[in-house]
Amino acid sequence: MAVLITGGAGYIGSHTCVELLNANYEIIVLDNFSNSKPEAIKRIKEITGRSFTFYPIDLLDEDSLDKMFRENDIEAVIHFAGLKAVGESIDFPLTYYSTNIISTLTLCTIMQRHHVKNLVFSSSATVYGTPETFPISEKNPLGALNPYGRTKLMIEEMLKDLYQSDQDWSISILRYFNPVGAHDSGLIGEDPNGNPNNLMPYITQVAIGKLNELSVFGDQYPTADGTGIRDYIHVVDLALGHLKALEKTALSSGVEVYNLGTGKGYSVLEMVKAFEKASGKQVPFKIVSPRPGDVAICYANPDKAKVGLGWIAKKQIDEMCEDAWRWQKKNPNGYSKNYNLDRPYLTGEGFFVGNK
Ligand code: NAD
Ligand code: UD1
Numbered sequence: 001m002a003v004l005i006t007g008g009a010g011y012i013g014s015h016t017c018v019e020l021l022n023a024n025y026e027i028i029v030l031d032n033f034s035n036s037k038p039e040a041i042k043r044i045k046e047i048t049g050r051s052f053t054f055y056p057i058d059l060l061d062e063d064s065l066d067k068m069f070r071e072n073d074i075e076a077v078i079h080f081a082g083l084k085a086v087g088e089s090i091d092f093p094l095t096y097y098s099t100n101i102i103s104t105l106t107l108c109t110i111m112q113r114h115h116v117k118n119l120v121f122s123s124s125a126t127v128y129g130t131p132e133t134f135p136i137s138e139k140n141p142l143g144a145l146n147p148y149g150r151t152k153l154m155i156e157e158m159l160k161d162l163y164q165s166d167q168d169w170s171i172s173i174l175r176y177f178n179p180v181g182a183h184d185s186g187l188i189g190e191d192p193n194g195n196p197n198n199l200m201p202y203i204t205q206v207a208i209g210k211l212n213e214l215s216v217f218g219d220q221y222p223t224a225d226g227t228g229i230r231d232y233i234h235v236v237d238l239a240l241g242h243l244k245a246l247e248k249t250a251l252s253s254g255v256e257v258y259n260l261g262t263g264k265g266y267s268v269l270e271m272v273k274a275f276e277k278a279s280g281k282q283v284p285f286k287i288v289s290p291r292p293g294d295v296a297i298c299y300a301n302p303d304k305a306k307v308g309l310g311w312i313a314k315k316q317i318d319e320m321c322e323d324a325w326r327w328q329k330k331n332p333n334g335y336s337k338n339y340n341l342d343r344p345y346l347t348g349e350g351f352f353v354g355n356k
Contacts, residue, residue, distance in 0.1 A: 123176070169253060179233055215287075
């Protein structure tokens with residue numbers, strides 16, 4: 001019996017594959033490499049010394065998915081595959097609705113057909129919209145601020161309806177806060193396309209000299225230093241949360257939502273300082289206008305995951321920064337040999353093309 005990992009070549013998926021293999025799970029990995037590289041699959045094998053079957057298929061390809069389920073004895077699915085850039089989702093909403101929602105519909109339909117009803121789904125703290133009370137518990141009001149967030153909210157609702165219709169399903173919806181860092185081998189990590197949107201990869205690319213300086217988006221928020229506060233969580237802790245969720249889905253039916261965060265918030269300037277300490281590198285920055293759609297403060301109440309899954313995030317901010325820096329130093333161009341030649345990109349027609 002195996003666990004299927006969709007989007008397993010991606011940032012969080014690759015780290016989860018490593019932890020599953022280390023825990024002796026049999027895995028099958030699927031990815032269309034729209035936002036990742038085959039090299040990540042090689043590196044997972046290198047880190048773990050374990051082999052597994054990889055399917056280079058698109059989740060929207062129902063026939064290939066069905067064939068894959070026929071060929072394998074799958075007992076559960078961890079579903080990471082999807083598109084995740086907020087700005088891109090505003091420019092290409094249809095691509096986001098189709099990739100995130102239709103692919104999840106297709107996956108669940110095929111799972112149902114093959115009587116595979118254990119699912120762990122990647123949701124996001126973005127479903128809390130503009131939170132007004134902190135820390136954010138699973139009971140906070142929901143609301144999305146952009147198409148990306150709406151896809152996550154809609155999928156959550158869809159999964160709850162699915163369980164209502166058939167109570168054999170066992171579904172864990174995991175709302176991630178801000179994953180950062182990398183495996184301590186420095187062999188796998190976050191490899192964004194183009195200029196990073198997120199803070200940590202931007203900082204590491206400034207530190208390595210690929211970018212000149214960090215733009216800090218606003219210093220007038222109602223926080224101690226005026227910059228935005230987030231709950232940064234080490235990607236390996238996050239990966240381990242998936243193992244706990246998987247154990248739970250195997251034992252019971254139902255649909256449960258869990259925050260995966262540390263419960264502690266850091267400001268942008270605190271992150272810059274922590275990174276400078278961990279790396280010994282200066283990170284020049286300038287203060288610019290706030291980024292539209294950003295919230296001032298966002299950090300989790302992770303108690304439900306502690307009680308319900310027996311999981312807590314253990315790694316501290318210094319380790320997150322050290323590991324992010326090790327990955328960046330060892331792989332200045334991410335998984336690519338030549339950064340500019342083999343980046344996939346999204347077009348108005350909604351598909352990806354290599355070698356722009
Ligand atoms: P990622 O882009 O690194 O990984 C996603 C993977 O899915 C990629 O390898 C991509 O090639 C693959 N993929 C996309 N569309 C596909 C399709 N149609 N068929 C097959 N494969 C496809 O992203 P990540 O950071 O690892 O995020 C994983 C999941 O977690 C996503 O669903 C994302 O929305 C969610 N999430 C991420 C964050 C974050 O900060 N990284 C925060 C909250 C939630
Ligand atoms: C962003 C997404 C969110 C997604 C999350 C994790 C937006 C509006 N939100 O959230 O939907 O779930 O990533 O992938 O894009 N910052 C800077 N300069 C930068 C980059 C970021 O100052 O160059 C600041 C931001 O204003 C924020 C903090 O750093 O205060 C973290 O930003 P980021 O890493 O983009 O994560 P989120 O804003 O939490």
